[in-house]
Amino acid sequence: MEENEEGKIVKHEEEDEEGREQEIWSWGAGTDGQLGTGKLQDELLPQLLHLTSLSSAGPISFLACGGAHVLALTSGGKVLTWGRGTAGQLGHSDTVNSPHPKLVMSLNNYFITHVSAGWNHSGFVSDTGALFTCGDGTFGQLGHGDYRLHCYPVKVSFFASKHVEQIACGMRHSLVLLRGDEVYGFGSGKRGQLGIAKDKINLVSLPERSCGFEGVKIASITANGDHSAALSADGHLYTWGRGFGDTLSAKTPQHLPTSFCFTKIALGWNHALVLTGGEVFMFGGNHHGVLSNPDKMTPVKHSADSRADSRAVVLEKVPGLEGSRTLHIAAGAEHSAIVTENGVLKTWGWGEHGQLGLGNISDQTSPQEVSLSHKFRKEASLIEIYCGSGFTIAIRTSCRPSQAG
């Protein structure tokens, strides 16, 4: 079905002021242009992007991948977007797809420090604490008090006198973290993903404060599908929204009772990855039968059985990652990716669109190594990994010898 372009990779090298080179590789579902390759097709193997628009914008410091679009944040505070734009989520003042990265012109006067991509909407946070959103607003997920789409980033006036630090966009909802640790939610709350009330919530188009974080220092927020999560500065994990596996939905943030200290969380549509002490654990992963093989997993006794909590989540250690610490984790809707301290990139889960980057469309129940071309020695490069719903993007930055990064 797809033509394999192995060996025909176009070289794209970025050098920043310190002489480091950056490469961007993409693979998986690509029919909306989300791979940035300029071609509207799936790719089963990592494709090295050759993009003049990226070269001129400077090195990419962070990516956010949504349903079928990508937001790329440069170290200079600029934002490039590509992929599906039919709901205005690219912020280019139109509603068309863009198969190539394009600068979001209307944010040019701001220094953007954080971005998030939902199913069909986008959020941008500036260094001054302003929040901008665009894209599909059908469920109120843009926070403007309406249910319309906005095709360029519009400042969310609710937060005009507040300092926004982070935005997290899910399928139909958004979360905001303020400096001072308040968390807000807006959009669809049907599964409890806004965390704003114990009552049944349908749609909320203006931000409302999430409950249950009084006195807790929140370090990061995450959203995907109908799930929401937050990590506290001291490593505690809170989840709310749709339940994982057989667990029930939670309308307010639930603290995961465990002695682990978590450093990162990545949410899929039916699973989550968490990182603790360089080890990766997963929960909810047997949905769709492809994320993990329960027989191979090692359940960790940590759950809340002593509290007789019906929401008890079982953390399972991801097999096949022994011997090397994991640095980065990422989750697509139904696939997962990690990078180890040795610069090894591994993927597993649903593979029908090539989102595992293994050259086939097979599902994988345990982590498999993805090979990028060996231009850099593994030890001499840093890889960061990001997943959209059905696609994956890796950024590889070379390190100069004797420089750890």
Next chain:
Amino acid sequence: MSYDDVEIEDMEWNNELQAYTYPCPCGDLFQITKEDLKLGEEIARCPSCSLYITVVYNVEDFLDKKSNKPIEPSKQQPITVA
């Protein structure tokens, strides 16, 4: 195996596709037409992949009866009432 069970009120009417839709994890949309619903079809398929969802709805809501107002989609876009 059905990827998920989705209530019709959680699906969005898409005028362009003339179908009720719901996000598919591949990035495309599960789709089912009113004609399918009238026939009692429960499966909404994604045109890009092998996944499908089971749509939860009352077929009576989609049969042609003047007195029976078709179910409203949960979004603002205008819909053509069959």
